[in-house]
Amino acid sequence: MLADADRLKKAAKEIRKQSLIMTHDAGSGHPGGSLSCAEILSALFFYKMKYNPKDPKWPDRDRIVMSKGHASPALYAALSEAGFFPKEELKTYRQLNSRLQGHASIYTPSIDICTGSLGQGLSVGNGIAMAGKLDSKSYNVYVIMGDGELQEGQVWEAAKSAAHYKLDNIIAIVDRNGLQQNGPTEKLMRIEPLAEKFHAFGWHTIEVDGHNISELVNGLDLATSIKGKPKVVIAKTIKGKGVSFMENVSSWHGKAPNDDQLKQALSEVEAN
Numbered sequence: 001m002l003a004d005a006d007r008l009k010k011a012a013k014e015i016r017k018q019s020l021i022m023t024h025d026a027g028s029g030h031p032g033g034s035l036s037c038a039e040i041l042s043a044l045f046f047y048k049m050k051y052n053p054k055d056p057k058w059p060d061r062d063r064i065v066m067s068k069g070h071a072s073p074a075l076y077a078a079l080s081e082a083g084f085f086p087k088e089e090l091k092t093y094r095q096l097n098s099r100l101q102g103h104a105s106i107y108t109p110s111i112d113i114c115t116g117s118l119g120q121g122l123s124v125g126n127g128i129a130m131a132g133k134l135d136s137k138s139y140n141v142y143v144i145m146g147d148g149e150l151q152e153g154q155v156w157e158a159a160k161s162a163a164h165y166k167l168d169n170i171i172a173i174v175d176r177n178g179l180q181q182n183g184p185t186e187k188l189m190r191i192e193p194l195a196e197k198f199h200a201f202g203w204h205t206i207e208v209d210g211h212n213i214s215e216l217v218n219g220l221d222l223a224t225s226i227k228g229k230p231k232v233v234i235a236k237t238i239k240g241k242g243v244s245f246m247e248n249v250s251s252w253h254g255k256a257p258n259d260d261q262l263k264q265a266l267s268e269v270e271a272n
Ligand SMILES: Cc1ncc(C[n+]2csc(CCOP(=O)(O)OP(=O)(O)O)c2C)c(N)n1
Pocket: 030, 032, 033, 034, 036, 068, 070, 071, 116, 117, 118, 119, 145, 146, 147, 148, 149, 150, 175, 177, 179, 180, 181, 239
């Protein structure tokens, strides 16, 4: 499939805008980590993944595990853009009884796992990938993790077992924005050398600029072409990407923009 770069850029822009609106309207949520993974989600939903919004649980669909579940606004924006539910429903984000909870959950069409407790998504992804092999399905499982999340020991247990079981239908994507909740990952608990670590655990590693559509698309294509081992795409990103006052500022983690900030943020995203 040929990637339509303009379409993917437009979708990433829409993911950013909706993430900002959702967190503003809810008065809470995680804009920084949502903005950093906009291109990753755009490349997955509008280039790489196979799915059918009319049949959200289609057994042959590619699976997405949003392990960094706090970035749910970006996931919901991508799902609505892909046609799983009307854009109107995004207004219910973080409301009681909404299908769009603060952290990604099974109430949302097509989503198989509640995430938010960091570090668990890769283990679940392994299980889904193993089930795919046992059922002779050809789907891939895409697990999106934060870099701060990689400090969880469970991630490395899962990395070990994915390689042991040769789960080549699993593709982990690390949103390597360098920041976690309270500051830089490398200051709080160093994770470098990251590619070497995954390599040592038996993974094929690919490093890309996570805001560059063609690098992402090529990286994902390379990932699915390699057989016999799990693959990780380490996507170098900027937390808060697209909004000047949010970029690389860790306090825009669990914090919503106010009216004026939303206005400025939307105009900056639009202008980009
Ligand atoms: C097990 C667990 N511990 C702590 C938290 C609280 N928490 C939510 S987001 C976050 C920071 C995550 O950083 P990172 O994975 O780098 O995400 P990003 O910066 O991309 O948003 C933390 C500590 C959590 N959700 N789960």
